[in-house]
Amino acid sequence: MIIQTDRLILRKSCDDDRAPFAAMSADTAVMRYLRALPTRQACDQWIDFQIKHWAEHGFGFWVVEDRATGSFLGATGLFRVFFDAPFTPAVEIGWRLARAAWGRGIATEAARASLAFGFDRLGLDEIIAYAAPANEASQNVMRKLGMIRDEASDFDHPRVEADSPLRRQVMYRLPRALWEGASR
Numbered sequence: 001m002i003i004q005t006d007r008l009i010l011r012k013s014c015d016d017d018r019a020p021f022a023a024m025s026a027d028t029a030v031m032r033y034l035r036a037l038p039t040r041q042a043c044d045q046w047i048d049f050q051i052k053h054w055a056e057h058g059f060g061f062w063v064v065e066d067r068a069t070g071s072f073l074g075a076t077g078l079f080r081v082f083f084d085a086p087f088t089p090a091v092e093i094g095w096r097l098a099r100a101a102w103g104r105g106i107a108t109e110a111a112r113a114s115l116a117f118g119f120d121r122l123g124l125d126e127i128i129a130y131a132a133p134a135n136e137a138s139q140n141v142m143r144k145l146g147m148i149r150d151e152a153s154d155f156d157h158p159r160v161e162a163d164s165p166l167r168r169q170v171m172y173r174l175p176r177a178l179w180e181g182a183s184r
Helices: 013-024 040-057 106-121 136-144 175-181
Strands: 003-004 008-011 061-066 070-080 091-097 126-131 168-175
Touching: 008 070, 013 040, 013 061, 013 070, 013 091, 040 070, 061 091, 061 106, 070 106, 091 106, 091 175, 106 126, 106 136, 106 175, 126 136, 136 168
Parallel strands: 091 126
Antiparallel strands: 003 008, 008 061, 061 070, 070 091, 126 168
16 A cells, blocks of 8 residues: 655555655654654664554554655554553554654645545544644644544553653544545
């Protein structure tokens, strides 16, 4: 499964992606609002999880490449929320980009392609996204995608330590009807 946008190629992970993914994940600025992947093994496990998710569900995170140069820019995609919460079962959209890709609309372009896949090809009724309250950059992407803030669904992430500033998460939602009614 490969998706192309004006500037990007979204494709499934392969072994060649492990080193650039680990390098991106070692950047403290990239990981500031994400759960840490402190070792190469943890990064490889994340990629293995994505490969398994694709095999089990028919979707997951894609590697994001620059269409002109083939360079690794990060990852974006959809995955099933795999913890219990008042809003589950749910499918989440997420992204993680190398710092060199920031500020160019790459996250929005890649995420918009992921939403189209989720709604148009998978037939999902809703896609959610969440982020730490301080992660304004990701929340800006969510708003650009047409996602709606749902304060009533904010939650404490059960897989994040109780004393972590990343524990609290703000919720955004995008129902299919809103996606279909928006100009994409």
